[in-house]
Amino acid sequence: MPITQGNIVVGLEAGFIKVGAYGAAEGACTDLGATEGGCELTIPREYYEKMCDQEVGILSLHKVSEKCTLKVKLAETTLANLAKAMDYDDTVAVAAGVLSVGGSSAVQNLTIYLNVAGVSGGTRKYHFIKAVCVGAATHSYKRNEKTVIECEFRLIQDMTKTTDQQLFTVTDSASDTTPPTIAMTTPINGGTVTKLTKGTVLLTITEANLMNENTIVYGNSDDATIQIINITVPATPALVAGAITYNAALKTITFTPTSNWTASDICIVIVTTGLADSAGNHMANGFLGGFTVTA
Numbered sequence: 384m385p386i387t388q389g390n391i392v393v394g395l396e397a398g399f400i401k402v403g404a405y406g407a408a409e410g411a412c413t414d415l416g417a418t419e420g421g422c423e424l425t426i427p428r429e430y431y432e433k434m435c436d437q438e439v440g441i442l443s444l445h446k447v448s449e450k451c452t453l454k455v456k457l458a459e460t461t462l463a464n465l466a467k468a469m470d471y472d473d474t475v476a477v478a479a480g481v482l483s484v485g486g487s488s489a490v491q492n493l494t495i496y497l498n499v500a501g502v503s504g505g506t507r508k509y510h511f512i513k514a515v516c517v518g519a520a521t522h523s524y525k526r527n528e529k530t531v532i533e534c535e536f537r538l539i540q541d542m543t544k545t546t547d548q549q550l551f552t553v554t555d556s557a558s559d560t561t562p563p564t565i566a567m568t569t570p571i572n573g574g575t576v577t578k579l580t581k582g583t584v585l586l587t588i589t590e591a592n593l594m595n596e597n598t599i600v601y602g603n604s605d606d607a608t609i610q611i612i613n614i615t616v617p618a619t620p621a622l623v624a625g626a627i628t629y630n631a632a633l634k635t636i637t638f639t640p641t642s643n644w645t646a647s648d649i650c651i652v653i654v655t656t657g658l659a660d661s662a663g664n665h666m667a668n669g670f671l672g673g674f675t676v677t678a
Contacts, residue, residue, distance in 0.1 A: 400455060402467060405492035405513055410632030412496060416459035419531040423454045451538035451550055456531040468520035468534045490515055505558045511551045513539040559662035563590035565654050565670045572672040578646040584638040593661040601627040608657040611638060615648045623650060648676040
């Protein structure tokens with residue numbers, strides 16, 4: 384096969400490495416953030432050589448061992464990442480800014496997703512079905528040097544899967560050039576929310592692949608891509624205070640106001656073209672919608 388530029392894999396995708404509980408979908412996993420030097424996957428195998436007295440050569444090879452290891456250096460030294468590197472459940476071991484370690488015999492079975500650039504401009508996704516972090520979690524603090532956490536994940540054979548599919552899968556996807564689109568779901572564009580409640584506003588994204596969550600930002604900052612503006616008094620429009628949550632599995636954005644909605648208020652919803660998917664495709668056009676509050 385001739386070598387072409389499109390067959391050379393270079394670069395990392397958004398959401399490079401995500402880790403969750405064993406069996407979790409990617410949308411329910413935690414992005415471990417930036418890494419130092421990417422990652423390294425090794426798959427050492429051992430074979431038994433079948434021979435017989437009457438022959439001088441090897442008659443056949445039989446695979447007797449297959450051990451897969453994923454090594455990665457985490458550049459974001461959060462307490463949650465430290466807990467994962469030491470085989471602790473970060474949702475339990477980390478509380479109120481304190482990581483507690485020692486005396487636990489529990490093993491954390493994990494599922495890992497690895498996203499890298501694929502061939503021909505596409506994407507490549509590794510799905511490590513079952514893994515345990517077995518490394519020493521080595522990290523050091525030195526003057527004028529960056530601290531990284533060394534993680535070593537051992538892949539476990541998942542006997543619930545069919546033969547030849549019990550360690551991991553590698554999926555190549557074609558290059559994504561389709562921009563995401565967005566629509567108001569609840570309320571619908573031009574609809575209403577109920578007064579004296581903290582009724583949510585739900586936006587639904589149409590996109591085949593994952594979104595770049597770094598581009599989903601609410602507020603007045605320069606990088607904000609989503610705003611809900613109260614225009615009841617046109618001369619003094621005001622950003623509605625509240626927060627958004629993003630559901631990667633459902634591709635929905637939910638806005639929850641800080642205070643109850645006020646009767647007869649008029650609000651507009653703005654989403655800018657800064658919103659992008661993991662392939663770098665930005666919305667082709669901004670979105671402008673609106674709703675009113677019941678009197």
